[in-house]
Amino acid sequence: MNKAETSVTTNSSVYDVEKIRSDFPILQTKVHGKPLVYLDNAATSQKPVSVIRKAEEYYSKMNSNIHRGVHALSQVSTEAYEGARIKIKKFINALGKNEIIFTRGTTESINLVAQSYGRANFNEGDEVIISEMEHHSNIVPWQMICEEKGAKLKIIPINDNGEIIFEEYEKLINEKTKFVSIVYASNSLGTVNPVKQIIDLAHQYNIPVLVDAAQAVNHLPIDVQDLHCDFLAFSGHKIYGPTGIGVLYGKVNLLDKMPPYQGGGDMISTVTFEKTTYNELPHKFEAGTPNIGGAIGLGEAIDYVQKIGIENIAAHEKELLDYATEAVTEIPSLKIIGTAKDKVSVLSFVLDDIHPHDIGTMLDFEGVAIRTGHHCTQPVMDRFGIPATSRASFAMYNTKEEIDILIKGLKKIIEVFG
Numbered sequence: 001m002n003k004a005e006t007s008v009t010t011n012s013s014v015y016d017v018e019k020i021r022s023d024f025p026i027l028q029t030k031v032h033g034k035p036l037v038y039l040d041n042a043a044t045s046q047k048p049v050s051v052i053r054k055a056e057e058y059y060s061k062m063n064s065n066i067h068r069g070v071h072a073l074s075q076v077s078t079e080a081y082e083g084a085r086i087k088i089k090k091f092i093n094a095l096g097k098n099e100i101i102f103t104r105g106t107t108e109s110i111n112l113v114a115q116s117y118g119r120a121n122f123n124e125g126d127e128v129i130i131s132e133m134e135h136h137s138n139i140v141p142w143q144m145i146c147e148e149k150g151a152k153l154k155i156i157p158i159n160d161n162g163e164i165i166f167e168e169y170e171k172l173i174n175e176k177t178k179f180v181s182i183v184y185a186s187n188s189l190g191t192v193n194p195v196k197q198i199i200d201l202a203h204q205y206n207i208p209v210l211v212d213a214a215q216a217v218n219h220l221p222i223d224v225q226d227l228h229c230d231f232l233a234f235s236g237h238k239i240y241g242p243t244g245i246g247v248l249y250g251k252v253n254l255l256d257k258m259p260p261y262q263g264g265g266d267m268i269s270t271v272t273f274e275k276t277t278y279n280e281l282p283h284k285f286e287a288g289t290p291n292i293g294g295a296i297g298l299g300e301a302i303d304y305v306q307k308i309g310i311e312n313i314a315a316h317e318k319e320l321l322d323y324a325t326e327a328v329t330e331i332p333s334l335k336i337i338g339t340a341k342d343k344v345s346v347l348s349f350v351l352d353d354i355h356p357h358d359i360g361t362m363l364d365f366e367g368v369a370i371r372t373g374h375h376c377t378q379p380v381m382d383r384f385g386i387p388a389t390s391r392a393s394f395a396m397y398n399t400k401e402e403i404d405i406l407i408k409g410l411k412k413i414i415e416v417f418g
């Protein structure tokens, strides 16, 4: 591979994609005898060697339960766990580390807010606003709590490009609205939403806003103070960290007033059979032994991302998305689903009459991993009148050469299907 072709000049440095690739051992894998072309990053990203080593280091040198131990290992693991919290606080520019709650991932973070904030604050006739492009994990938790409380879910529609129709949002919001929960970047369309404007409008009505940043945190710089979001959720595994660990950011004044989500060890201050008092933030929301190794691994992943620079990653991914978007114009039967002006590196498409499942299976024989299906966004599929799409999603380690292999594979499939 020609290095000059795979390096892009960014604002501050030369982006050395080959060097980055060498940090990800799995990229050396062969699939069906072909080099792996991993384009399923929106589902989960691969892990750099530093994150893999950190897991090994944790279990071979630090493993011990946190917070409650006086012995040396417990102190080491507590320090590393709390150290990861501080890294995340800085990464998203939270005001304090007590605003960072470790969860299992975006899904659990959203469920926590729905079950805790929602149960305490929603009443009969109240309304919660989400959009038509939400992932199921930003639909179902709200449906569940709305059903329980007799509240209503209101949906911001999207246009044919897969963009939120802001005027419709303006029409939906009113004094009955009690909460807005919105995806920052869509996993099935790639659309980046104007979350700052969405938040500003909600705040004019004193309505809190949760931002689902599962597909944003790995592509865009995030500053929760600049966004003014009340809650923000993301998953470690989408940002080159381990699975089973995620984050809920919440403003301290809201988190303080919210009841605990789960009961158990570590979230309490005192327990008697008559009465339990709760621990301070963030521990009030971290019942039981958490994913200690996962949190430490996530801290390491964030170090890695910061070393490369999220702006540099974004510039590289934009170049890949532009290249792929242009390249698929060579295939007249291919239609892109999701043509918003502002997108993260997600390319969803349908090919006349060829089922996405067949596309995914045949590409797999070429070593190319993409995702096919509804991508946990069935309402998006309904909006476009399709059952599924094929989705290629690009990460910091992908190259234009890999996109060429994808395009070649697609052309071959079209030939086979005649």
Ligand code: PMP
Binding pocket: 042, 043, 104, 105, 106, 107, 108, 135, 137, 138, 183, 185, 186, 187, 212, 214, 215, 235, 376
């Ligand atoms: N929201 C969006 C936009 C997502 O892409 C995903 C994962 N595909 C989720 C939420 C849920 O994330 P997790 O499964 O890691 O909890």
